[in-house]
Amino acid sequence: MKEKKIAAISHKTKVIPIQWDATFFFERAVRSLDRYHYDKALKYFRRAAEYEPDNPVNHCNMAGILSEMGNYEESNRILQSIVDELDSEMTECHFYMANNFANMEQYEAAEDALVRYLELDSDGQFLEEAEEMLELLHFELERPTKLAFIKAREGFYEHDQARSLLEEGKFVEAVRLLESIVEKNGQFLAARNNLALAYYYMGMFDKAMTTIHEVLDIESGNLHALCNLAIFHQHSGDQEQLKPLVALLAKTVPFHQEHVFKLATTMGILGEHGEAHRHFVRLLKDSSLRDDPCLYHYTAVAACNMGRHEEAQKMWLQASKLDPKSNVSGYYLEQLELIRKGHNPAPTSYHYHLPFEEQFKLWEKSSDALPDHMKRDPLVRSSFFWALRHGDRNTKLQVIQALGLIADNEVKDALREFIVEPQEDDYLKRIAIFVLRSIGVHESLKAVLEGKETVIEHSRMPSRLPIWEDKWQAVLDAALLRMNKHYDLVQQHDLLTLWIEFLSRIYPDVPKLGKIEGWAAALEYLTAKMHRRAISYHEVSQRYETSIATVSKCAKRIDEICGIKEKMKMIFPALAEHRE
Template identity: 70%
Template sequence: MAVSSGRTNVIPIQLDATFFFERAVRSLDRYHYDRALKYFRRAVEYEPDNPVNHCNMAGILSELGNYEESNKILKWVVDELDPTMTECHFYMANNFANMENYEAAEDALVQYLEEDAEGQFLDEAEEMMDLLHFELERPPRRANIKSREGLYEHDQARMLLEEGKFAEAVRILRSITEKQPEFTAARNNLALAYYYMGLFDEAMATVQTVLEQEPGNLHALCNLAIFYQHEQDTERLELLVQSLRKTVPFHQEHVFKLATTMGILGEHDHAFVHLQRLLKDADNQQDPCLLHYAAVSACNSDKRGEAERLWKQALKLDRESGIPEYYLKHLQDGVLPPSVSYQYHLPFEEQFKKWGKDTDDLPDQVKKDPLVRSSFFWALRHGDRSTKLQVIQALGMIADNEVKETLKDFLMEAGEEDYLKHIAMFVLRGIGVTEPLQAVLEGKETTVEQNRMPSRLPVWHERWQAVVETALTRMQSRYDMIGQHDLLTLWVEFLSRLYPEVPPIRKTEGWAAALEYLTAKMHRRAVTYQEVATRYGVSVATASKYAKWIDEVCGIREKMQTVFPALDGIEQE
């Protein structure tokens, strides 16, 4: 007879939430949903404050087709128990969609996208949006996706940079970096946007902020090198370039950034090596812009044969822009400058020559080219007087919101010449800006109303305006905005000097003819009294009489000898 040792072979069962959870999972594996639901209910009883147990129970109810009961539980979880369980909104959206309540499904899905920081079901949510688009027969509501917070806005800003809309990009990038200081890509692009706009101090400060966070950030280091070059800080530039020469990046994006930077810095051999690496990829060989960069680096490295081959390859892909053709022709003619620009557009001076001095519009591809626009913004801030006049006129041909804001900012630059600002105001009015303009004129900030002429005349009569409109109507297709502005200024000066003893204006065409004649003379145009008299339908004597009257009052001959020393003289009878 065996003696009991006092031990038992019975293993006690610990009935807790984990026990019932495991039983529920086993039941699910066998597709026993009713039993799984029973076990999940028991798990909830043991741990009523555990939101996962409630969500599991809601999931089983959904599998069983009890969508309303499932949503009641999910709503209670996210409203009362744990608001951080944002995935409940996604589950609820699924339930509503199964109930064919697509409006409610859309509401729940948008709430999920806007509140869920992890984006666990982001791909599935986007698929559901496509379904809702089909079922609702309209585009679904746009949502600010929290898990991609800043990414959508950053992509939008990058697109604006590519379109040359730098001021708009700056506004978005500033907002991103204020909310997400660690978003270094946004800061790098903000630095570039500032640089493209000619705001060098802001660009330098921004890139330094990136390097404080990530001292090895390649994009920031490349940008900093460009900024050092602009600042002519040769000592710090050389130290940084030595480091960049030893850098061999792996990712194509980094290779391209380093290659173009080294090219701009004059390190053409290093640029060529990196660009050759990129062109080993067959897809990259279909990019005329990349081929141009490689051709430039080859040309500047005295590899003229390789440059010719690359530009010929680019020409096959891009015959419309004229860029590969221009450089190929000049290379073959032996007239390329010692250092060729890496920018994929025609040289700035060549663009103006191509468009023509009196053109009243620019090609669409030019208006949208970010490098062209960047050149304009740089020239407006850093060019000489003649270049600024050309740029203001060219910006008037682009005439988008970016241009309007740029010209408005220009009016407030204390160091700029008043004449240039009057031209800018004339352009702004011509492209539809009607509100009062703020400008610093004669050293003082002033407001310029739309209906105010650029003068101190206390009144402005309709007949005086009629003369201007008569002249500008006939001149518009033949004179640029600068010429039109100067005609207006000349007329206002004439009236101002005589006021209040202003002559009666009976025949507007005679005065308009005289004004065009004098304006043409001031702008190196060959013109006779006979030509303007015929154009305005007046006699030569009338045109001559009024022109000489204006000359006597305003001293045109003296101005032509001082301000316009090389211009033709006024015609004598």
């Protein structure tokens, strides 16, 4: 008997108790929903609601399933109880009720519910769908709808403009517009969300975080804000705040297409590739999205990170068929072969463009002109602005050159802000000043150089020279005009610096500069040598239409004063003295 008792006790310890709570039944419901087992999903959502009766989300999930099953009356009963008893701020319930009434052909009731939604909802998350339904009701009722006011339309035109600016990568202009909208209408949550994103794209992380918390103070369950907050916490490395937020998002099952897409991309960025994959697959089942190459790319990235390489390959091949002019799918298919061989890690970026570093490589290989898609693509532009604030020195140098080729007002504002940052490298700021002058900014510029605030007048670069002669500028213009298509902005800047150094050291005994082309050719020759570019006196003399003797004489004079050859020997000890 004793042995049997011991065996029984031992057997009991192997039983793992099941935690019967709302989360358990919620997860069961989601699994059933993914398999389109609506009856089981409804049963599990009911049990989740029994465990958490005060949680309106559980009841809303039940109403959604009932609507899918065609039980519109019961769905509406639950939705009405949510706004009456649980959470009156869940204005989307009125929209769901309007849909249910329309499906039952109760158009007067549908109109009442839809008008209530539009008059109460400040976020406008179903605004487009609501406007489509208004047209339907107008047709069915054979009269104009009773609608007099759309709350989400307050500042709507301006908000639409701001969204377009964001899509074009014009973040500074978007911020100005969004700030004015939010100032007028603090309840316009879509504008606040986009303002937070605009700050984030510009690298203004603290402002982005403050703005997103303002959204959540107004509406704690705002999905766009929660997704943005999770990405912000990931950026800051705040795992303590991030973990519970990821757990909350993992439990969320949005029905609206835009929300599913937002949640899917967010989970992917957070590294929750399984959750992202599940939502992307749901979206692919929607026939209206099957021609979207971006969606196949996102699904491929998620599948690749899950180790589903064959699925990823199929998805990227499909994206390539849908968008044959893009080189994105081709690049990732090449990377997939390296991943399979264990040479490369799986890609972590869900953006439908080449990685930032890869875009720079293509640009450098092609020509000195920045491709049009890089100028227009808001993600590329945001990468530039991020890198200008947070990149290493070499990356910032590349970005400043790239911004000089974009040369729009957004770029000018960004570079003006850059040159007044005390912690930035003085050399980089001088390059930025040179770029500003090169792209047509001729007014006085405020800058912080050598730890001091200074005002840089119309001359192309700050110098300690008391005057700036027209002939000195003419030499510079002659050199830069001929170098424009053959040298990058850093090399052009170095030529300018060399010329100013020569004039500063020799002043006031500056040569008369009889023939400016000879001095300009000498400056290009020496700049090329400093950057180890192959060049000869003969080559530059032909391009500047001057004699070899003149170029050689001017180059030797500049070298005597500035010690170019000695500096090069110090930098490149193995470099022998150049010969013609």
